[in-house]
Amino acid sequence: MKRKAEKQQAASSAPVSAFAARKARRQKFQAAVAVAIPVQTELVQEPPSKKARRTPEAAVPTPPFGGETNTRTTRSSKRKTESLKASGTTERKQTTSSAEPSEQLPVRSLPREPENQPSEAEETEEQSPIVGENDVGITPARDDTDGYESPADTAGPVQEFPLSKTRLNKNNIVYSDEHTLCVRIKEKMSIVLLGHYDLWVKRGVVSVMGAKLHPSPRLYRVYAPSTHSLPVIKCVSGVDGAAEIEVKSCHSGIYRLRGLSPLYRRIWNGKNTSADKITLKNAPSSAKRTFSVLYTSADDSLKRHLRPLHLExxxxxxxxxxxxxxxxxxxxxxxxxxxxxxxxxxxxxxxxxxxxxxxxxxxxxxxxxxxxxxxxxxxxxxxxxxxxxxxxxxxxxxxxxxxxxxxxxxxxxxxxxxxxxxxxxxxxxxxxxxxxxxxxxxxxxxxxxxxxxxxxxxxxxxxxxxxxxxxxxxxxxxxxxxxxxxxxxxxxxxxxxxxxxxxxxxxxxxxxxxxxxxxxxxxxxxxxxxxxQSYFHMTRPTEISNPLWLEKPISRTKPFHVHYAGPKQGIRGIMVMGSQIDPDLLREVLEGAIVAVVAVESPKAILGQNEGPSLSNRHSNDDADANMEDSTDTRMEGITSHDPLNPFIDANVARTPNENLPHLFVGSGSSNPLDPKASRCLGLALVRCIDVSSQRLELVTPIAGSAIRDALEQGHGIVLVRGQLDNPNWAISEDYYAARTEERRHRESIEKLKKNETTSDNEHGVLPAEQEVRVSAMLRDRIRRVSKVPWMTVIEDNSSQQREAVQREKSLWKLRKKAYPGSDSEGDW
Missing domain, CATH: 3.40.50.300 (P-loop containing nucleotide triphosphate hydrolases)
Structure with a gap:
């Protein structure tokens, strides 16, 4: 016993590494917090490392717990207490740490909004009548697939972070109206805008996201959502010491996606800021642009953590x-x-x-x-x-x-x-x-x-x-x-x-x-x-250069009907990457999945994979492949898509017994991918339905019809490839959110009519009560029908579950890097 005690004393007095000392201090700190804070509360994440201007309330120190508890514990407790009071979730029990990885379940839990929930003005975004989006449905995952980021337990108090160096006044405002703002920016000064807009440089040179823009008649489309750091417009050089720019509202329709997904909500500009009100003095009171000028992050009416995009x-x-x-x-x-x-x-x-x-x-x-x-x-x-x-x-x-x-x-x-x-x-x-x-x-x-x-x-x-x-x-x-x-x-x-x-x-x-x-x-x-979601809803009309986004749900988009069997067969084969599946399960794997539309350019795309790709023998058969490719191209000249690839593809295709789907499988154990030298991806498609009776697939895809026609005219075969991408849960829930949006618009229009009701309403007439009840019943029935879809559950209870979902949706995600063993970033885990 005496020798053991001497060894322990010698070990404790020996020098330790910095990592071990830091780990010991962290364990000691966690033990102190566990004693000082009740079990029901949650651990608080570290505050942002960037320095910011704090509000006077946040700067007031609080007395420590007592004893030897350090200042870090005191500040952590204060932030946690304030956030718990604000969110009303003091009774929530401690769960697992947010930094620990957790498996994503395929079931989506969507809390239902109460029928008569009042809207909040602070939630207003842009010119859309949608307000008060509190029925948060998509719950953020507790971690990413690789475990490199996790949501912060609480957003904490919003800090005032400086954004623009230029303050708008009558001297630097050239002209403004409800759609346009033209300002002068002095050299080395900057301005930050939130939203999306068209930028025109009239005089001088400005820098935006690394680009130096010179005076020209061209308009540059800028997207500045709150999901990313905001771009800074800085004057590099100017005429008489200032540059002149014009910013104009644009209506691309990307803001309409918030009616289909809560991920697109609260990412654009909210109410008019103090700078906007100065430039909208002569405009109607309801005027609102698609962008807002921000001096600091505190100007944001939605109280988000906004940061400018600056470079080292x-x-x-x-x-x-x-x-x-x-x-x-x-x-x-x-x-x-x-x-x-x-x-x-x-x-x-x-x-x-x-x-x-x-x-x-x-x-x-x-x-x-x-x-x-x-x-x-x-x-x-x-x-x-x-x-x-x-x-x-x-x-x-x-x-x-x-x-x-x-x-x-x-x-x-x-x-x-x-x-x-x-x-x-x-x-x-x-x-x-x-x-x-x-x-x-x-x-x-x-x-x-x-x-x-x-x-x-x-x-x-x-x-x-x-x-x-x-x-x-x-x-x-x-x-x-x-x-x-x-x-x-x-x-x-x-x-x-x-x-x-x-x-x-x-x-x-x-x-x-x-x-x-x-x-x-x-x-x-x-x-x-x-x-x-942006990819599937974006369209590019030929008459305009900028893209547009459509609000129509995927289920209401007109699909492409493609035959997978018979004399009009358009799909030559269907591949499933990864482990081999039973052909009887191909329909279940394919329906509702995202697939790649791949054009097979030569037989080498399939036959060349029999040996399997390898880093070591990648150049071993280059000459033979080149000769084979040249001969294939000669045979393809002037031949339609029905020759000559079909024999090579059909030789590796096995038809499923029930649906007659062309299952293309090459390899052993897992399907070998197509050779990139002889194939290319045209884009992605969503398999909405498989019609066995007509032997057709219903595909929703933004791929231009000209791209598919060009591939077929060149003699290429079309193959669908099912990979291991994330499930399109956003597409499943689009109908539900679209129905909620329609109901909210209807409710707000009724409230607006009631508020504006005057004696003249008797002549023109307001919406009859019977019609109002009938429309409301139809909208509620639509919500009820679209909420009963696979992999999605609508929670009828509007109590603690919905409050927790709202709190999680408003939480911020803290990035953490596992750089290397023993680093500070890994020690945070």
Whole structure:
């Protein structure tokens, strides 16, 4: 016993590492909090790391609990007490920590709104009559698929964060009305707007999201929702020391999506701010633009955590340095998750597309920029599950869900894309590498027409393990000019292999600090849902250049009827990526799922997969494949889609016994994907129904009919590929939210008529009582019918469950990075 005590005393007096000491202090702190705070309360997340101007109430110190309890415990308790009083959930019991991963269930729980719930003016957004959206239906998941982010337990008090440096007054307001605002911005001053608008630079030079915009007759569409950091319009140089810009309201219809999903609610501008009221003095009292000028985040009527989009100085220097390479630039942007890779890539893209000949250098970009997006989880110009090569001709001002696809020659086009079938390339890295190399070959072919077209490669956050091996292999084989790594914290086991690969390829490696956002209002899974919903509801009329969004639910959209059997067969086969399934289950797997519409260009797409793709033997049969492809192209000339691919596809197709569906399966155990060299993805489609009697599929897709016709005229076969993407729960609940929106509009119109009732109403007449009751009953019946759908449950009880759902919907998401073992970010777990 004495020897054991001596050993323990010696161990306690020995020096410990910083990580062990930090862990011991954290355990001691948690033990102190457990004693001081009752069991019923919840643990509080860390406040934002960014410094902000606090309100006077938040700055008043509170006395400590007593004893040796530190100040951190005191502040944590105060914030928790205030939030509990505000939310009214003091009786809620402690659950598991929000940082722990939890499995998402397929059942959606939608609390029903009471029939006579009053609307709140603070919830008003834009010019739509929809107000008071408190029937929150989609509950945020407790974590993302990779466990890298979790919702904060409470939003905490809203802090006043400075946004605009310019204060509007009669000296800098040129003119204004209910739709337009023209202002002067002095040099090195800035202005921040929330909403969506068209920007016209009249005088001087301004910078927006990395782009330097010079005076021109062109209008730039800007989307600035609260889900992302707000873009800053800054004067770079001006005439007489000031630039002049005009901001005009635009009606793209993207705000209408809030009638179909709560994820799109509370993301645009709310009530008119103090700056808006100054510029709307001569306008009607009901005037409201699609944008609002904000001096600080406290000006927001919806009390959201708004932040401006500013760059680190090292980021700005790196962007200027990379831009000087001009058409010789071929940069790979990589780094851990949530490190700012997409933001940096977007800034670099805009900077390359914006400089004029008379500024900085003599380089003038007339060939556009090639953007190789290798992130299937959060792509920039395509829906999830795809990697693509895009040719961009104009700066992009907005988050990915504002441009989920490209079909305009003025903005840019998708040169080629491939369906990965998952949000992470780790499911099939060999197919991922093959698709990447095919897109690089397409970029080299693009250089023949646009020799001064630079290349930006956005690599996903899959940077550890096999992802690191793929990244280093790409650095050695793509012939890059630069590699940018977005983290100064390492880890060493990632930076060293990247440095060695870059040194072997004689490519400079630039390491930049990460710039993540501490708190966001949407998780990665929710942003993917928003992008998918935007993709299926977006349309591009030929007479206008900007896209439009339609409010019609997917169930009411006219589908495409495609035969999958018989003499008019249009779908040659249906593939299911992943593990092999029983053919009897193909209908259950396909109905209500998101599928990729893939054009098979040659028999090599199927026959070339028998050996299986491999990183080691990728170039072993290049000559044979090239000869085979040349002979196939010769046979395809002048032949319709009924020849010659059908024999090769039909040889691998097995018909299901009950529905006669063409199940295309190649491989053993799992289905081998199509060869990217001989196939391409046209887009995504939602399988709404399988009509066995007529042997047809009902598909809802935004793919242009001309794209499908062109593929068929070139002799390509159409194959549907079912991957492992997120379930389209947003499509299932659209009818319910659309019905709730119609009922709310009807209720508000009745209340408006009653308020405006005067003696003259007897002549014109208001809505008869019988008709009002009949319409209300019809709307309630519609809500009742659409709430009875699979995978969705409407909660009739409007008590604690709905209050908890509302609180979760208003919560913020805190990004946390597991950078490397022993790092501070992992210690937070």
């Amino acid at each position: 100085k090292q980021w700005s220097s790196a962007i200027k340095s990379l831009s000087q390479r001009g058409g010789r630039l071929k940069a790979l942007i990589c780094g851990p998750k949530a490190s700012g890779k997409s933001t940096f890539s977007r800034y670099l893209l805009n900077h390359l597309l914006s400089p004029a000949p008379q500024t900085e250098t003599n380089y003038c970009n007339t060939d556009g920029v090639a953007f190789l997006d290798l992130d299937p989880g959060q792509p920039e110009f395509s829906p999830m599950g795809q990697i693509s090569l895009a040719h961009i001709r104009s700066p992009v001002f907005g988050p990915p869900f504002s441009h989920p696809s490209l079909h305009s020659s003025q903005e840019g086009t998708i040169i080629r894309s491939h369906h990965i079938g998952a949000t992470s390339p780790k499911e099939d890295p060999d197919h991922y590498v093959l698709a990447t190399m095919d897109l690089m070959d397409r970029y080299r072919a693009l250089l023949a027409s646009y020799p001064q077209c630079p290349l930006i490669i956005n690599y996903p956050g899959w940077i550890f393990g096999l992802g690191l091996e793929v990244a280093t292999w790409l650095i050695r084989s793509l012939g890059l000019s630069d590699v940018v790594y977005m983290s100064e914290k390492g880890p060493t086991e990632v930076v060293v292999p990247l440095s060695q690969a870059a040194e072997e390829a004689m490519t400079p490696l630039t390491i930049l600090p990460s710039q993540p956002t501490d708190f966001v209002s949407r998780s990665s899974a929710q942003l993917r849902s928003m992008q998918m």
